[in-house]
Amino acid sequence: MSVRALSEEWLALPPEATTLEKVDSVLRHIGDESWITAAVTDRVVDNVDVERAMLALGLEKTNSAVERSKRAMVAIGAHVEDDEDEFAVKTEEELWHSSLTIYFEGNATDELLCRLRAVLLDRLDKLDTYVEMHKKPVERKENTGDEEDEGWGFEDEAGDDEDTGESPSTQLLPLSTFLRRPLLQTALYLASNGHFEVLGILLRRHARELGRQRMHILQSIPTHIPPSDFQALLPSVDSSSEVETQWPDTPWRETPDWTETAECTSAFQSKDVNPAVAACELHTAVEVLQWYRDRINQADNLGLTDVAYALVQHGASQGVPDLDELGEELGLLARLVYDAPQSEDSMDEDWSLSRWRTLEPSEVLKAYLTNSTQRTIADNVRSLAMPYLYVLEARAERVGKPDPGLVNRLFYDYILQTPLELTAAIFDASKPTLSFSERLIKKDEDMARLSLACLYGSDELDSWQTMSRIFECLPAWDEINEDERDEADMTLLSLGDFVAPSTSRPKCSAQELLIFFTPLPFSALSRIVDVLDVHLESGEILSRWNVPAPLRWFLQSANDEGQQRAWATRMARQAGNGGEEPESEDEWLELLDDMLKLVGGGEGALRGAFGLLSKEEVTRIFFSGLLSSGNFKVAKSVLRKARTPYLSDLQIIEEQVLASSREFYDNATSGNLHQGDMKLAYDCLTVAKESSVIQKEREFIEATSRICSFNVYSRQGIPIAPIEIRLVKDRLGLVARVLASTEDAYKHSSVILDLVYKLGYQDDITAEVKTLAMLADAALSAEDFTRAAETVERMVDRVRKLPTTEDFKDAREVCWHSCFQLGRQSEFDDVEKKMSLLGHALEICPPEHLLDVLLVWRKLEGETLPARRDKVTSLKEKRASRKRDVPSSTTESIRTRLHDLNLGAMGAATGISATDAAARAGRTLKNVAANFPFSMRGRQGEDARSSTPESPGHHLTHEVSTQAKQAFARGIGWLIGDE
Numbered sequence: 007m008s009v010r011a012l013s014e015e016w017l018a019l020p021p022e023a024t025t026l027e028k029v030d031s032v033l034r035h036i037g038d039e040s041w042i043t044a045a046v047t048d049r050v051v052d053n054v055d056v057e058r059a060m061l062a063l064g065l066e067k068t069n070s071a072v073e074r075s076k077r078a079m080v081a082i083g084a085h086v087e088d089d090e091d092e093f094a095v096k097t098e099e100e101l102w103h104s105s106l107t108i109y110f111e112g113n114a115t116d117e118l119l120c121r122l123r124a125v126l127l128d129r130l131d132k133l134d135t136y137v138e139m140h141k142k143p144v145e146r147k148e149n150t151g152d153e154e155d156e157g158w159g160f161e162d163e164a165g166d167d168e169d170t171g172e173s174p175s176t177q178l179l180p181l182s183t184f185l186r187r188p189l190l191q192t193a194l195y196l197a198s199n200g201h202f203e204v205l206g207i208l209l210r211r212h213a214r215e216l217g218r219q220r221m222h223i224l225q226s227i228p229t230h231i232p233p234s235d236f237q238a239l240l241p242s243v244d245s246s247s248e249v250e251t252q253w254p255d256t257p258w259r260e261t262p263d264w265t266e267t268a269e270c271t272s273a274f275q276s277k278d279v280n281p282a283v284a285a286c287e288l289h290t291a292v293e294v295l296q297w298y299r300d301r302i303n304q305a306d307n308l309g310l311t312d313v314a315y316a317l318v319q320h321g322a323s324q325g326v327p328d329l330d331e332l333g334e335e336l337g338l339l340a341r342l343v344y345d346a347p348q349s350e351d352s353m354d355e356d357w358s359l360s361r362w363r364t365l366e367p368s369e370v371l372k373a374y375l376t377n378s379t380q381r382t383i384a385d386n387v388r389s390l391a392m393p394y395l396y397v398l399e400a401r402a403e404r405v406g407k408p409d410p411g412l413v414n415r416l417f418y419d420y421i422l423q424t425p426l427e428l429t430a431a432i433f434d435a436s437k438p439t440l441s442f443s444e445r446l447i448k449k450d451e452d453m454a455r456l457s458l459a460c461l462y463g464s465d466e467l468d469s470w471q472t473m474s475r476i477f478e479c480l481p482a483w484d485e486i487n488e489d490e491r492d493e494a495d496m497t498l499l500s501l502g503d504f505v506a507p508s509t510s511r512p513k514c515s516a517q518e519l520l521i522f523f524t525p526l527p528f529s530a531l532s533r534i535v536d537v538l539d540v541h542l543e544s545g546e547i548l549s550r551w552n553v554p555a556p557l558r559w560f561l562q563s564a565n566d567e568g569q570q571r572a573w574a575t576r577m578a579r580q581a582g583n584g585g586e587e588p589e590s591e592d593e594w595l596e597l598l599d600d601m602l603k604l605v606g607g608g609e610g611a612l613r614g615a616f617g618l619l620s621k622e623e624v625t626r627i628f629f630s631g632l633l634s635s636g637n638f639k640v641a642k643s644v645l646r647k648a649r650t651p652y653l654s655d656l657q658i659i660e661e662q663v664l665a666s667s668r669e670f671y672d673n674a675t676s677g678n679l680h681q682g683d684m685k686l687a688y689d690c691l692t693v694a695k696e697s698s699v700i701q702k703e704r705e706f707i708e709a710t711s712r713i714c715s716f717n718v719y720s721r722q723g724i725p726i727a728p729i730e731i732r733l734v735k736d737r738l739g740l741v742a743r744v745l746a747s748t749e750d751a752y753k754h755s756s757v758i759l760d761l762v763y764k765l766g767y768q769d770d771i772t773a774e775v776k777t778l779a780m781l782a783d784a785a786l787s788a789e790d791f792t793r794a795a796e797t798v799e800r801m802v803d804r805v806r807k808l809p810t811t812e813d814f815k816d817a818r819e820v821c822w823h824s825c826f827q828l829g830r831q832s833e834f835d836d837v838e839k840k841m842s843l844l845g846h847a848l849e850i851c852p853p854e855h856l857l858d859v860l861l862v863w864r865k866l867e868g869e870t871l872p873a874r875r876d877k878v879t880s881l882k883e884k885r886a887s888r889k890r891d892v893p894s895s896t897t898e899s900i901r902t903r904l905h906d907l908n909l910g911a912m913g914a915a916t917g918i919s920a921t922d923a924a925a926r927a928g929r930t931l932k933n934v935a936a937n938f939p940f941s942m943r944g945r946q947g948e949d950a951r952s953s954t955p956e957s958p959g960h961h962l963t964h965e966v967s968t969q970a971k972q973a974f975a976r977g978i979g980w981l982i983g984d985e
């Protein structure tokens with residue numbers, strides 16, 4: 007078969023069909039060395055044996071070219087040495103380089119064969135590495151992708167594994183791919199997929215090619231893989247030389263082939279062949295440290311604290327310097343992430359070194375212990391908090407700033423800020439009965455200071471059992487002497503001032519209290535602990551009755567009687583109005599016993615919460631609270647069964663009952679005495695023994711209820727409130743508002759008068775007269791003249807019985823004004839009644855107003871005189887009876903008053919018109935009635951209109967002078983009954 011045919015057959019043969027037979031029968035017999043070598047270089051198959059046979063054949067065909075090149079290099083080199091000036095060769099390396107360059111320029115075929123030989127040798131080394139990599143089963147650590155790249159799958163390697171006795175291996179990638187791809191790319195693939203054992207083989211067999219990229223290759227390993235899985239690949243440092251430890255380098259050929267030497271590769275003209283790689287330089291310790299730090303930070307940023315910490319530990323074990331502090335931080339952070347108790351919310355937190363380094367020590371302590379419980383807090387303090395605090399203390403010593411108090415200071419600060427439940431557990435783990443090594447708080451004095459600061463700085467109102475647990479953990483000290491006790495009491499006084507709130511400091515914190523307690527000696531601490539016991543007992547009592555107080559309140563109120571009284575009042579009233587109101591009198595008496603217990607106690611600072619109050623005052627406060635509960639049946643029973651003499655004084659009981667009733671009254675939103683607070687105010691009066699004061703208060707409540715029933719409003723649309731009724735200065739004004747709000751209220755005069763009496767005017771004649779005047783005015787406004795006249799007559803009867811003293815001046819003033827007002831009403835057609843009313847006005851009015859009344863009488867007489875003359879004949883026989891109808895006392899009174907009237911005054915008054923007289927009477931009535939707001943409506947408007955120029959009164963103006971002069975001659979006669 008010809009060479010051409012063999013060549014065509016080989017080229018047509020697919021790579022997967024290439025066999026050992028084809029290599030021997032086809033390729034070997036072609037005969038052209040360069041063609042065979044190029045064909046071998048061009049073709050790569052997946053069968054190891056076939057590939058090895060091809061490589062052997064190719065290398066065989068390059069032997070002769072290598073020999074020729076060597077001989078030519080020597081020969082040319084000898085010639086160059088003879089003609090040194092021409093070539094200017096200075097070194098042996100340059101000599102051989104020049105010789106080969108000259109030879110290859112004239113022999114391209116030998117140059118190609120030498121270059122291809124280098125390629126085939128490199129491929130043979132890779133083939134041997136591939137075989138070694140597959141001697142053991144390959145364990146894939148993790149597949150980083152859902153799909154594999156084409157040609158990189160896992161297949162069972164074809165071969166006679168059973169014949170060689172080896173277990174079948176899994177191909178990392180096909181042989182052809184492995185041989186064609188650069189070693190760096192293959193190494194990166196193995197690293198990223200976690201094939202560390204075969205990666206180690208690759209790095210060891212090809213150290214010269216991969217040494218410079220070793221750190222880059224390691225960096226491509228997934229961060230989440232633990233360093234223990236590839237620790238053999240991690241760099242280490244030689245502490246003696248402070249450089250990287252030499253990495254293993256076991257190439258397949260200890261001595262490079264001639265074609266791989268520097269003088270040969272430098273002479274190659276083609277750039278397709280990789281030049282010889284120089285030996286890599288070792289990294290310095292600083293560079294290795296930086297690689298570790300970068301790797302650690304990368305793991306930390308991903309939240310892989312355990313991986314980062316493992317890297318630190320491995321690096322430190324391999325001699326990498328300056329990882330100690332970083333290892334400390336990662337170790338502490340790892341405890342926080344993996345050892346500290348976690349909640350569901352904290353599981354989602356992202357922890358990293360960067361965040362860790364921003365935290366203050368107090369924040370780190372809080373993070374360690376934030377999810378601790380009462381059962382775990384002590385163990386967590388020992389295993390998590392204390393190691394961290396000791397590390398901080400050691401660091402301070404390393405930097406030359408020792409701080410012996412750092413551990414206690416930070417730990418105590420945490421205790422002051424933690425909830426009381428956890429604090430109690432810490433104190434329980436610090437009892438003096440435990441050994442020194444077991445105690446979390448070592449010193450007894452520190453326990454006392456911390457407990458006092460925690461308890462008096464707490465705002466808890468319902469943790470009295472927890473507080474008592476803390477108190478029980480405190481050490482028991484011996485009694486102090488009298489001088490030390492006095493000094494301690496002075497300290498307590500200053501402590502009360504210290505915890506008192508101010509504008510600049512609303513609350514005294516536990517940290518500030520610890521500062522206060524720190525310098526106190528043993529004696530003062532012992533005394534304050536005794537006081538704490540009293541305060542805890544008092545606090546439990548207050549809490550039992552729903553009036554808890556923070557513990558520091560007992561310090562603040564120790565010398566403040568006002569605060570103690572206010573809290574006692576709150577205690578009595580909260581028990582009555584709270585959610586757990588005492589149900590029986592026994593429970594109320596138990597409350598009284600507890601309140602009196604708070605009055606007692608020891609002397610000085612050991613007094614109870616109400617130590618500045620007397621038992622009598624506390625008893626009064628208790629009874630007031632009982633009344634405020636509205637449980638009047640129990641109140642009466644308590645008064646009968648009281649075991650204290652302070653509830654036996656009837657005067658005191660009456661005062662308290664009145665005060666409670668008025669409080670109910672003032673708080674009432676409705677005046678209806680049959681419901682709500684008004685009913686309580688009314689029923690409360692039944693607790694005290696009946697008296698005039700109690701009766702008066704009861705009537706006032708009834709009056710309030712009646713006023714509210716008339717729908718009296720304080721403002722438009724807003725009913726009047728009981729408190730407004732009590733605060734009204736002139737309560738008769740309320741009566742006027744009742745009459746104004748109800749049209750027919752004047753018809754019920756007895757009801758209105760009874761209302762006046764109950765408003766506090768029981769024996770006040772003036773108030774009664776004013777009320778009758780208001781009733782008459784209301785009737786007049788309603789044009790009910792008959793009822794108005796009856797009311798005025800009733801008023802006149804009341805006034806006639808009054809003595810003529812200044813005390814009843816207002817009553818007389820109101821009475822004559824009412825008579826005058828009704829008597830001059832033009833629309834009132836009962837002339838006889840009007841004349842009678844004007845007669846009453848003349849009888850009662852002051853002398854200076856007689857003329858005004860006479861003018862109105864004269865006008866009324868002129869209007870009725872014709873009718874009277876017509877009837878004079880028929881009236882003669884009835885004159886005697888008519889004279890009897892006119893009261894003799896009235897006639898006599900009028901005669902006497904007219905006789906005493908000053909004529910000069912009458913003469914001076916003749917210039918007054920009838921209109922002016924009526925206006926003066928109206929103004930006088932308005933001035934007198936200004937103290938009670940009843941309306942002057944109805945006929946007043948008509949009277950005002952009657953005084954206009956068109957009215958009859960205006961025409962009388964011209965006759966006023968004459969009428970005044972004839973007042974005695976003509977007016978007096980008919981006034982007393984003469985014709």
